Amino acid sequence: MRKLTRRExxxxxxxxxxxxxxxxEVSAFGSIIDKIVKKASExxxxxxxxxxxxxxPVNGVRFGMVxxxxxxxxxxxxxxxxxxxxxxxxTINPPYIMVFETKYKPGHVMPGRDIGxxxxxxxxxxxxxxxxxxxxxxxxxxCDDPPCAKVCPTQATYKTTDGIVMMDYNKCIGCRYxxxxxxxxxxxxxxxxxxxxADRINPLVPVRTDGVVEKCTFxxxxxxxxxxxxxxxxxxxxxxxxxxxxxxxxxxxxxxxxESYFRHKEGLNTGPNIFYxxxxxxxxxRWFKPVPINPKIRGLKS
Amino acid sequence: MIDAIIKLLKTMFGGSTPYKIWLAFLLLVTAxxxxxxxxxxxxxxxxxxxxxxxxxxxxxxxFTFLVGVAAAAVVLVIPAYIYKYKPIKDIVLIGxxxxxxxxxxxxxxxxxxxxxxxxxxxxxxxxxxxxxxxxILAWDVLVLNxxxxxxxxxxxxxxxxxxxxxxxxxxxxxxxxxxSIPAAISIHTVTxxxxxxxxxxxxxxxxxxxxxxxxxxxxxGPAFMLIIFQIIRKRTTFEISDKALLKISEIITFxxxxxLFLLGSEIFKEVxxxxxxxxxxHYLYTGLHGHDRLVPWIWSxxxxxLxxxxxxxxxxxxxxxxxxxxxCVLIFAGVYIEKGIGLVFPGFxxxxxxxxxxxxxxxxxxxxxxxxxxxxxxxxxxxxKIALAVxxxxxxxxxxxxxxx
Numbered sequence: 087m088r089k090l091t092r093r094e095x096x097x098x099x100x101x102x103x104x105x106x107x108x109x110x111e112v113s114a115f116g117s118i119i120d121k122i123v124k125k126a127s128e129x130x131x132x133x134x135x136x137x138x139x140x141x142x143p144v145n146g147v148r149f150g151m152v153x154x155x156x157x158x159x160x161x162x163x164x165x166x167x168x169x170x171x172x173x174x175x176x177t178i179n180p181p182y183i184m185v186f187e188t189k190y191k192p193g194h195v196m197p198g199r200d201i202g203x204x205x206x207x208x209x210x211x212x213x214x215x216x217x218x219x220x221x222x223x224x225x226x227x228x229c230d231d232p233p234c235a236k237v238c239p240t241q242a243t244y245k246t247t248d249g250i251v252m253m254d255y256n257k258c259i260g261c262r263y264x265x266x267x268x269x270x271x272x273x274x275x276x277x278x279x280x281x282x283x284a285d286r287i288n289p290l291v292p293v294r295t296d297g298v299v300e301k302c303t304f305x306x307x308x309x310x311x312x313x314x315x316x317x318x319x320x321x322x323x324x325x326x327x328x329x330x331x332x333x334x335x336x337x338x339x340x341x342x343x344x345e346s347y348f349r350h351k352e353g354l355n356t357g358p359n360i361f362y363x364x365x366x367x368x369x370x371x372r373w374f375k376p377v378p379i380n381p382k383i384r385g386l387k388s
Numbered sequence: 389m390i391d392a393i394i395k396l397l398k399t400m401f402g403g404s405t406p407y408k409i410w411l412a413f414l415l416l417v418t419a420x421x422x423x424x425x426x427x428x429x430x431x432x433x434x435x436x437x438x439x440x441x442x443x444x445x446x447x448x449x450x451f452t453f454l455v456g457v458a459a460a461a462v463v464l465v466i467p468a469y470i471y472k473y474k475p476i477k478d479i480v481l482i483g484x485x486x487x488x489x490x491x492x493x494x495x496x497x498x499x500x501x502x503x504x505x506x507x508x509x510x511x512x513x514x515x516x517x518x519x520x521x522x523x524i525l526a527w528d529v530l531v532l533n534x535x536x537x538x539x540x541x542x543x544x545x546x547x548x549x550x551x552x553x554x555x556x557x558x559x560x561x562x563x564x565x566x567x568s569i570p571a572a573i574s575i576h577t578v579t580x581x582x583x584x585x586x587x588x589x590x591x592x593x594x595x596x597x598x599x600x601x602x603x604x605x606x607x608x609g610p611a612f613m614l615i616i617f618q619i620i621r622k623r624t625t626f627e628i629s630d631k632a633l634l635k636i637s638e639i640i641t642f643x644x645x646x647x648l649f650l651l652g653s654e655i656f657k658e659v660x661x662x663x664x665x666x667x668x669x670h671y672l673y674t675g676l677h678g679h680d681r682l683v684p685w686i687w688s689x690x691x692x693x694l695x696x697x698x699x700x701x702x703x704x705x706x707x708x709x710x711x712x713x714x715x716c717v718l719i720f721a722g723v724y725i726e727k728g729i730g731l732v733f734p735g736f737x738x739x740x741x742x743x744x745x746x747x748x749x750x751x752x753x754x755x756x757x758x759x760x761x762x763x764x765x766x767x768x769x770x771x772x773k774i775a776l777a778v779x780x781x782x783x784x785x786x787x788x789x790x791x792x793x
Contacts, residue, residue: 184741186741259502259503260505271740276503278433297502354588
């Protein structure tokens with residue numbers, strides 16, 4: 087048998103090598119092309135939340151929320167309920183509502199400005215509650231002049247007439263300028279494909295995709311249908327009051343007349359619509375035990 | 389026609405062995421970068437180290453730095469066209485080529501930073517939902533593309549005319565050249581305004597940001613050019629006079645003095661008033677609550693800039709090419725760290741709610757950015773090669789009769 091020359095050997099080796107390597111690489115490359123094409127066509131036709139009807143803004147209403155810091159016990163049930171209500175996947179952490187623990191009395195120091203001393207814990211199932219601490223839930227403030235909507239280059243974030251700062255996920259290009267602009271860290275980005283179990287999906291809320299920003303909507307699917315937000319419902323100590331700021335007879339308007347309150351980072355002039363009541367901590371807590379962990383919800387992690 | 393194209397390709401990819409090795413190296417790095425881009429598309433942006441607390445990272449840092457490099461072309465355009473300074477007029481074309489490649493790199497960095505780049509068409513005025521003039525990012529998209537188009541036109545028009553052996557039509561060129569000056573300033577100003585306009589981020593929310601951007605851009609861009617010009621001078625027959633290089637080094641000196649002055653003003657204001665807003669500056673320069681990842685970086689940048697300034701301010705050292713080159717490399721590195729790591733990251737650390745997430749780019753981000761840099765340098769190398777070949781007469785239109793204007 088003839089010996090192979092060096093040139094032929096190289097040729098042979100490269101053919102074998104190509105035969106071994108290429109199909110895999112090519113198919114991987116093909117799958118990426120498929121992914122890009124799929125995403126592009128989805129982006130073009132706007133598939134996020136297709137078939138889900140968002141109710142139109144309610145006339146003459148301005149939604150707002152009061153959070154009584156004297157009643158908040160830091161249980162994070164609001165955060166947890168919100169997560170389920172709004173189809174927030176495990177890949178997004180913290181969820182829309184963060185609950186901060188602070189050693190200050192409410193009204194003593196403007197919380198959130200005191201960067202050096204605030205103890206931050208935004209974990210979802212933080213259950214070691216301390217009686218001597220104050221807790222402060224922070225979420226989207228649905229500002230009157232929202233910096234996130236101002237900076238958005240594609241008008242994906244916008245302010246509606248009833249005061250809710252909404253997002254059109256189909257217009258979001260994922261530039262994350264809104265995340266840099268929000269003073270309350272209220273925006274979340276889908277850094278990866280969100281994972282949600284099919285039987286856990288709330289059909290009234292759109293499921294977002296990889297690469298878009300999302301945020302609290304004041305449960306637009308409930309509140310515009312005369313409901314209240316899920317976090318208000320979930321609070322065991324009734325620390326949250328949600329309502330119409332334009333109606334002088336609503337619970338929220340009455341509270342704002344009778345009680346003293348502050349708004350978060352008011353100096354930035356964004357006009358937040360979440361009002362924190364600075365009432366002292368009140369004793370009769372209806373509930374002081376850690377949240378029992380629902381195994382079903384644990385099952386969210388696939 | 390086909391002959392001309394073959395000739396063009398030969399000019400682009402042919403040449404001396406070091407040139408071919410350089411091209412091969414750039415192609416290789418670009419390919420490696422492309423592989424990591426593939427990983428990023430496959431996994432999503434989770435493959436980077438960016439998270440909700442630090443939502444912009446290394447890509448935007450590189451983008452910011454490169455906008456400065458692109459804007460610095462104006463350092464050549466002003467003396468060349470406004471003051472008609474002959475030594476610089478000979479080399480202004482290379483500055484414009486640098487602007488083209490730098491803006492291309494900027495756009496690549498932004499596209500790779502986007503979560504859904506496939507929806508970019510929303511950014512096209514009249515077709516999408518362009519939020520103009522509200523969003524500064526919309527402004528930036530506009531000015532960057534206008535600047536890219538301007539420089540592409542100027543570069544290709546100049547090359548084309550030289551290729552045809554015709555005189556420039558000055559009446560046609562002049563408005564574009566004049567417009568490219570405010571456009572260069574505008575790209576960097578608008579990029580600074582992207583940061584400076586955010587009330588939520590006290591570290592960026594400063595009036596001094598735009599002037600500092602311009603000052604540092606006029607250091608790093610020309611420093612890069614000085615080194616490139618010397619390489620071109622050594623490797624080709626193209627003549628670049630010492631006068632032009634020394635003029636550029638003077639400009640760098642002034643810009644660096646101004647940059648350091650502005651830095652001092654910024655630090656004084658923060659440290660003396662000592663408000664809560666100093667947290668980010670503390671994180672950058674001294675570390676915050678034991679988190680000090682950026683501290684060695686920013687102090688080395690400071691040392692680089694100060695050393696370079698020391699070299700530049702002494703005329704005998706500035707006029708000596710060995711020390712001048714050391715200063716240029718130091719300035720380039722110093723401003724790269726300062727504008728990249730030192731500006732973007734601390735804006736997010738601590739986050740608006742006080743979280744400290746110590747962001748630092750991971751391998752994927754570094755490899756992708758290296759890939760983009762290699763790609764940008766590839767564009768720069770090839771365009772410069774064509775321009776020089778045309779200028780020296782190697783590459784000329786074979787049409788014998790030259791049209792009279």
